[in-house]
Amino acid sequence: MxxxxxxxxxxxxxxxxxxxxxxxxxxxxxxxxxxxxxxxxxxxxxxxxxxxxxxxxxxxxxxxxxxxxxxxxxxxxxxxxxxxxxxxxxxxxxxxxxxxxxxxxxxxxxxxxxxxxxxxxxxxxxxxxxxxxxxxxxxxxxxADLTQALVWLLPWAMSESENIRRFAIEATRPRGVWSKHIQKLKESPAMGQVLLNEVMEDSSRYVQDSCGNWLNDAAKSNPQWVVDFCAQWQEKSSSVATSYIIKRGLRNVA
Known part of the structure; x- marks a missing residue:
């Protein structure tokens, strides 16, 4: 135990x-x-x-x-x-x-x-x-090498391991925790969409929380992009996972 x-x-x-x-x-x-x-x-x-x-x-x-x-x-x-x-x-x-x-x-x-x-x-x-x-x-x-990093991390976001999938999302959060902000993603969160799209229906709550937090980070500097991105996913998926992520991502959007 x-x-x-x-x-x-x-x-x-x-x-x-x-x-x-x-x-x-x-x-x-x-x-x-x-x-x-x-x-x-x-x-x-x-x-x-x-x-x-x-x-x-x-x-x-x-x-x-x-x-x-x-x-x-x-x-x-x-x-x-x-x-x-x-x-x-x-x-x-x-x-x-x-x-x-x-x-x-x-x-x-x-x-x-x-x-x-x-x-x-x-x-x-x-x-x-x-x-x-x-x-x-x-x-x-x-x-420091965000464009290449997103290429390298795409297979991670598709991994069988929930820990590896979460790493890809958590490491690229625009604001993050205990870490410096990634200015490029604050200004252009669409850069991270390639990773987010892989986990918007993720079965793991560990990954769902990270994805929702990523979107919440982005919404603090670019709320309209987050609203539009979530709206697109609402049309694509009615899964419980997607609904949870969207709710978490939009929690501070007026």
Whole structure:
């Protein structure tokens, strides 16, 4: 039976926090993931790390979570080299696997296509948090080469895995969560239509929510396009999935 995660840091059992910091157990809630001591975990994940490298990560405890993930990834590459992600992708710790995603996303020698290929297993990870880190880590590269990214992501939007389909949508949300906006998609959401069309009748609520949120993002800067797009789909499909997505996408449109 899956462990029920703590709802706040204060309610995390000390023994659970110890295992999280040792890297022997996965977090079971966002509160647990946020409570992990990166410095301690780094020392257990990579025992050969130097005290100075470990201290760099510890000193960043007051930074935002995404900045801490990026810093840990930087330290790992400096210590382990370009194969750092490969060494971490199967680690028992969800945080360590998240670091692997940022190592891939931050790489300056991998092409966008190579980054997507390398992160795919993490995008389809069993853990909810790792799946979030996967798209967050790749989002800057996707935004920087959006036209090509949409080509690469089309087969993802058609994947048998709901996790992979959701990655394609979540990674390209015009506004997104914990991430910079993609200005091109805010101004021209029609660019993302090629992906949206593949999931507008998706059977997975996980994907439906992401698609509805994508449309809600777009509606904040281009409401008429979203209204027109949803109207076209209302004519095409009377499915429960499509109706749910449209309702979610238009929830803030007057």
């Amino acid at each position: 899956a462990r029920i995660g703590a709802k706040s840091r204060d309610t995390i059992e000390p023994s659970v926090l110890d295992r999280l910091n040792l890297g022997t157990e996965e977090s079971a809630s966002l509160s647990e993931a946020l409570a992990v001591d990166f410095g301690i975990l780094l020392g257990h994940v990579v025992p050969s790390v130097t005290p100075e490298e470990q201290q760099r990560v510890t000193n960043a405890a007051g930074l935002g979570f995404k900045k801490r993930m990026n810093l840990a990834a930087t330290v790992l590459v400096e210590h382990l080299g370009n194969n750092a992600a490969e060494l971490l992708q199967q680690h028992p710790s969800d945080t360590a696997r998240g670091w692997a995603a940022f190592v891939i996303g931050n790489s300056d020698y991998l092409s966008l296509g190579e980054k997507l290929s390398a992160v795919r297993s993490l995008a389809d990870d069993r853990h909810f948090g790792v799946r979030e880190w996967a798209w967050l880590a790749l989002r800057p590269a996707i935004a």
